[in-house]
Amino acid sequence: MTASLQRGINALKEVIDAPVASFFSSCVHCGLCADACLFYTETGDPKYTPIHKLEPLKRVYKQEFTLLGRLAKMAGLAKPVTDDELESWSELVYDSCTLCGRCSMVCPVGNDLTYMIRKLREGMAVSGHAPAGIVSATRRTVELGGPMGLKWPAVQNVIKHVEADSGHKVPVDQAGAEYMVLLSSMEIVNYPEYIGALAKIFNKAGITWTLSSEAFEATNAGIQIGNSDLAREIVSRIVNAAEKLGVKKVLSPECGHAYMAIRWEGPNLMGRPFKFEVVHVLELLDELRGKGVLKMKDKLKTPVTLHDPCQIVRRGGVLNAPEALLKEVVVEFRPMSDRGKMNWCCGGGGGASAIHEPAAEELRFTAFKRKKAQIEETGVNTMVTFCANCRITLEESIDHYEMNTQLLGLTELLAEHLED
Amino acid sequence: MDKEETLLDHMEREGMSRRTFLKYCASLASLMALPPSAAAAMAEALGKAKRPSVIWLPFQECTGCTESITRSHTPSVEGLIFDMISLDYQETLMAAAGHQSEEALQTAMKENFGKYVLIVDGSVATGLDGAYSCIAGRSNLDLLKEAARGAAAIIALGSCAAFGGIPKANPNPTGAVAVSDIIKDKPIVNISGCPPIPVVITGVLAHYLTFGTLPELDGLGRPKAFYGETIHDRCYRRPFYDQGKFAKTFDDEGARKGWCLFELGCKGPVTYNACATTKWNDSTSFPIESGHGCIGCSEPDFWDAGGFYKALSTPANPLKYVGAAAAIGVAAGAAVSVANRASKNAAKAAHEKTTLSDIEK
Numbered sequence: 127m128t129a130s131l132q133r134g135i136n137a138l139k140e141v142i143d144a145p146v147a148s149f150f151s152s153c154v155h156c157g158l159c160a161d162a163c164l165f166y167t168e169t170g171d172p173k174y175t176p177i178h179k180l181e182p183l184k185r186v187y188k189q190e191f192t193l194l195g196r197l198a199k200m201a202g203l204a205k206p207v208t209d210d211e212l213e214s215w216s217e218l219v220y221d222s223c224t225l226c227g228r229c230s231m232v233c234p235v236g237n238d239l240t241y242m243i244r245k246l247r248e249g250m251a252v253s254g255h256a257p258a259g260i261v262s263a264t265r266r267t268v269e270l271g272g273p274m275g276l277k278w279p280a281v282q283n284v285i286k287h288v289e290a291d292s293g294h295k296v297p298v299d300q301a302g303a304e305y306m307v308l309l310s311s312m313e314i315v316n317y318p319e320y321i322g323a324l325a326k327i328f329n330k331a332g333i334t335w336t337l338s339s340e341a342f343e344a345t346n347a348g349i350q351i352g353n354s355d356l357a358r359e360i361v362s363r364i365v366n367a368a369e370k371l372g373v374k375k376v377l378s379p380e381c382g383h384a385y386m387a388i389r390w391e392g393p394n395l396m397g398r399p400f401k402f403e404v405v406h407v408l409e410l411l412d413e414l415r416g417k418g419v420l421k422m423k424d425k426l427k428t429p430v431t432l433h434d435p436c437q438i439v440r441r442g443g444v445l446n447a448p449e450a451l452l453k454e455v456v457v458e459f460r461p462m463s464d465r466g467k468m469n470w471c472c473g474g475g476g477g478a479s480a481i482h483e484p485a486a487e488e489l490r491f492t493a494f495k496r497k498k499a500q501i502e503e504t505g506v507n508t509m510v511t512f513c514a515n516c517r518i519t520l521e522e523s524i525d526h527y528e529m530n531t532q533l534l535g536l537t538e539l540l541a542e543h544l545e546d
Numbered sequence: 547m548d549k550e551e552t553l554l555d556h557m558e559r560e561g562m563s564r565r566t567f568l569k570y571c572a573s574l575a576s577l578m579a580l581p582p583s584a585a586a587a588m589a590e591a592l593g594k595a596k597r598p599s600v601i602w603l604p605f606q607e608c609t610g611c612t613e614s615i616t617r618s619h620t621p622s623v624e625g626l627i628f629d630m631i632s633l634d635y636q637e638t639l640m641a642a643a644g645h646q647s648e649e650a651l652q653t654a655m656k657e658n659f660g661k662y663v664l665i666v667d668g669s670v671a672t673g674l675d676g677a678y679s680c681i682a683g684r685s686n687l688d689l690l691k692e693a694a695r696g697a698a699a700i701i702a703l704g705s706c707a708a709f710g711g712i713p714k715a716n717p718n719p720t721g722a723v724a725v726s727d728i729i730k731d732k733p734i735v736n737i738s739g740c741p742p743i744p745v746v747i748t749g750v751l752a753h754y755l756t757f758g759t760l761p762e763l764d765g766l767g768r769p770k771a772f773y774g775e776t777i778h779d780r781c782y783r784r785p786f787y788d789q790g791k792f793a794k795t796f797d798d799e800g801a802r803k804g805w806c807l808f809e810l811g812c813k814g815p816v817t818y819n820a821c822a823t824t825k826w827n828d829s830t831s832f833p834i835e836s837g838h839g840c841i842g843c844s845e846p847d848f849w850d851a852g853g854f855y856k857a858l859s860t861p862a863n864p865l866k867y868v869g870a871a872a873a874i875g876v877a878a879g880a881a882v883s884v885a886n887r888a889s890k891n892a893a894k895a896a897h898e899k900t901t902l903s904d905i906e907k
Contacts, residue, residue, distance in 0.1 A: 128903055128904050129904055129905060129906055129907045130907075133898070133904065136893050136896045136897065137893075137897075139889060139890065139892075139893035140890065140893040140894055140897055142890070190886075190889055191882075191886045191889065192882075193878075193882055196885075251900075251905050252900055252904050252905060254905065254906060254907030256905055261905055261906060264902070264905065265902055268902055269902070351905060353900050353905060354900075355899050355900035355901075356900055356902070356905075
């Protein structure tokens with residue numbers, strides 16, 4: 127139990143880099159980021175303005191790295207960042223920020239606010255101000271292997287069921303396979319059909335693949351809590367396993383932040399390029415679609431809309447594959463008004479769904495009103511998405527508002543309608 | 547016009563809907579950077595306003611200011627507000643002439659003593675005891691002093707009244723001065739410009755009628771809401787300035803492409819006015835949009851500011867300053883960078899690898 131303010135401030139000093147300095151010095155205080163944030167638009171409370179959430183980081187930057195700020199600090203005119211302040215800021219840095227990245231998109235001077243929130247979390251985590259829910263998810267990931275505390279024997283059990291249900295074999299620890307497949311605990315527990323769907327698609331395309339008993343979990347609570355040391359430890363399990371099996375590619379599951387963790391943060395955390403390529407499952411499927419391997423036997427008759435997960439589309443850069451794939455399998459696709467890279471978050475990303483405190487959940491439901499309005503505007507009762515965490519968050523919120531909306535996972539939907 | 551008729555009644559009679567009026571109040575409020583709630587307050591106050599008495603004294607002027615207001619755009623809300631004020635004395639517009647008109651002035655001053663708004667356009671001649679400009683045998687100087695005595699506030703309309711303007715330009719044969727050089731004990735609003743923008747005067751009148759006070763003024767007595775920013779800062783050609791793209795002559799490729807007119811003498815960077823935002827002729831255009839640089843007409847002594855086509859001063863030996871500035875910048879940058887690196891390295895050195903227990907208190 128060694129978290130302390132001093133460690134927190136030291137961590138902030140450590141993570142402030144040239145981009146952060148240029149972002150803070152080029153902010154023109156226009157406030158456009160407020161209207162891009164669903165926590166602001168749905169509550170109307172100005173404290174949720176994204177740039178305001180960065181206040182502690184900004185003050186540390188000014189007091190430690192600018193001439194005037196240093197002089198002010200020396201003269202005792204600067205307001206120091208205190209433990210109480212960071213405690214009160216936890217809500218702004220975790221509960222009300224899903225790292226969705228919409229604010230970074232709209233900033234007219236190109237400031238990546240999300241990048242800075244991620245950095246601020248480094249200080250929050252080691253000063254002991256991360257929400258208990260995320261702390262325990264991180265603990266389970268580091269100690270047990272996944273945020274839900276799932277261990278390999280349990281996964282083996284699920285695999286047995288999947289093999290029986292789907293009639294396809296699920297290879298484990300096969301060295302030299304083309305793809306090593308990662309999963310997220312949520313998929314294993316809540317949507318095991320995903321594994322069966324993948325098996326079916328891989329077999330159909332004739333691609334070799336494997337799971338690793340040493341690293342099956344793709345999610346990375348270290349990134350959500352904002353601690354690079356722990357995030358590195360978690361991601362290195364995957365990297366070591368993949369390099370040991372000698373696979374060419376690692377397949378990230380639908381889960382948004384898992385993709386972010388392995389594809390974008392991973393090499394930076396490891397400090398070196400990977401010896402394998404990271405591919406998102408939808409990128410693979412879109413490639414197969416392009417090759418004509420992915421043929422549908424029929425299409426879903428009901429009209430559907432699509433929820434784009436932030437970490438995959440806006441932050442992850444998988445921009446065109448989702449809609450192209452969806453159109454293969456549905457008769458009618460009614461897009462939402464703000465979609466693709468300008469989509470609105472489900473409200474539960476960036477660790478927010480792991481907080482499990484009444485106030486945070488209430489806030490999450492309030493923020494969901496944006497998505498609710500978007501769904502209602504399309505006038506359809508079926509929504510497709512491709513992130514297990516979005517799916518859980520959306521389902522909880524849909525239940526909360528007693529909406530008549532059915533949720534489907536894109537990969538499963540494709541597998542279900544795939545030619546036998 | 548019935549003296550008891552309110553502005554709204556009058557507008558309705560003229561066929562202007564209440565909705566148009568409300569929209570006008572909202573745009574006026576936003577133009578003046580007032581909070582949105584001010585639009586409603588403004589609509590209410592203006593709607594109920596009885597005709598305020600206004601006396602308009604024209605001195606050494608060209609009638610351009612009057613033209614600017616009366617010919618703004620028709621039928622405009624500005625025009626109607628203007629119709630609405632009880633313009634008890636305005637030589638150009640009044641039907642009366644000769645003794646009759648001077649009588650009207652005297653009556654208006656007496657009846658509304660302490661309450662009327664005095665608008666002055668034109669500068670005041672002081673040479674030869676003011677003999678250069680007289681009305682009905684009395685000098686402007688004399689008339690101004692008399693009319694100012696009973697005024698609640700004075701609006702110095704146009705650059706001549708505000709700063710002396712063209713009459714005051716070198717060699718200033720008439721000894722022309724601004725209203726504020728003569729009158730020291732009354733609130734004066736300078737609405738400069740040659741001529742000023744119509745909406746600025748209605749804006750000031752609307753503010754006065756709504757809140758009973760004059761709007762916030764800048765150091766030169768001009769309403770901040772309209773004169774708070776330079777033409778340059780709001781100019782649509784500003785991006786070209788930032789990219790260093792300048793028209794060199796009025797008929798070169800740059801001019802045709804609409805590049806910045808700075809090198810052709812544009813005074814936009816030193817001129818505070820709202821032309822670039824409100825524009826002219828029903829928001830159609832403004833000088834820079836028509837291809838000519840700003841001449842800085844809303845600034846004091848614009849006529850003697852060194853020529854309309856001479857670029858604003860650049861350092862005589864730019865390299866000298868650039869060299870010195872660069873040297874200072876490099877030194878300061880290096881010092882800050884060394885200091886920052888040191889503190890970042892110290893933070894790195896103090897880093898202890900995080901373990902699970904480190905994220906809990």
